[in-house]
Amino acid sequence: MTEADLAPLIAAHGPWVLFLMTVVEGPLATIAAGALAARGHLDLTLVLLLATLGDLCGDLLLYLAGRFAPRLWPGARDRAARHLARLGPAPGRHAWTMIVLGKWTHVLGFAILLGAGMARLPLLPFLAVSALATLPKVALLAALGHAATQGLGIPSLALLAAALGSATLILLALLARAALPPHRLAGCLR
Numbered sequence: 001m002t003e004a005d006l007a008p009l010i011a012a013h014g015p016w017v018l019f020l021m022t023v024v025e026g027p028l029a030t031i032a033a034g035a036l037a038a039r040g041h042l043d044l045t046l047v048l049l050l051a052t053l054g055d056l057c058g059d060l061l062l063y064l065a066g067r068f069a070p071r072l073w074p075g076a077r078d079r080a081a082r083h084l085a086r087l088g089p090a091p092g093r094h095a096w097t098m099i100v101l102g103k104w105t106h107v108l109g110f111a112i113l114l115g116a117g118m119a120r121l122p123l124l125p126f127l128a129v130s131a132l133a134t135l136p137k138v139a140l141l142a143a144l145g146h147a148a149t150q151g152l153g154i155p156s157l158a159l160l161a162a163a164l165g166s167a168t169l170i171l172l173a174l175l176a177r178a179a180l181p182p183h184r185l186a187g188c189l190r
Contacts, residue, residue, distance in 0.1 A: 006032040007041060015046055022054025023061070027106055027141055029054075034145025044142065051138045052131075059103075059113055059130045066117025095121055096129045103133035136166035 006029065009017045021029035030051040037044040095116065102112030116126055 007036055010036065010042065015042060015050060018042070018047065019050045019054045019057075022051045023058045026051065026055040026058060026138075030138055030141040031145035031148075034142035035149040036145075037142065038146040038149035044146070047142050048138060051142065052134055055134045055138060056127065056131060059134070060127065062110065062113035063117040063121075063123070063126060066114035067120065069114075069118060095119065096125070099126065099129050100133040103130065103137060139166065 006018070006021070009021075018029060018033050030047070033042055033047040033051060034044075036042045037047045098112050099116055102109040113130075
């Protein structure tokens with residue numbers, strides 16, 4: 001998807017097309033929308049808002065598909081449980097880290113988000129972790145589209161710096177959580 005593909009759709013149907021496209025294919029639509037924002041066709045704040053909402057809705061759809069797959073596909077839950085059992089206690093302990101990894105690596109996202117539903121992770125914490133991983137990802141992708149169109153001007157650099165800073169903090173927090181036992185991590189936060 002390019003800026004040239006997205007511009008006529010937005011002109012004909014409004015910016016909600018961006019929302020629908022990010023539900024289906026978030027990264028490419030967000031980069032194209034960032035480029036359109038750089039050219040003045042879209043408001044950058046609206047791009048960030050709609051891309052974030054669309055990405056979260058896509059995550060929720062995959063989670064729900066995984067959660068209700070056993071009803072549609074008999075034996076899916078047993079098969080998923082067998083695969084998870086072979087991995088040992090790591091998937092349960094590192095489920096939230098895996099969700100962030102899935103969000104940031106486009107290839108793994110589909111399987112990990114579907115698996116989160118199959119594993120019946122609690123919905124609200126799933127959405128919270130997904131949102132924390134989505135915000136810097138969307139900002140970074142929009143900044144890339146913006147920067148590719150305009151060059152690295154001050155707005156693009158500020159958006160890029162905010163996205164990279166947020167992503168770094170989230171990843172450091174997840175690494176600390178994975179590396180330290182819970183009682184040691186609580187002591188670090190006091």
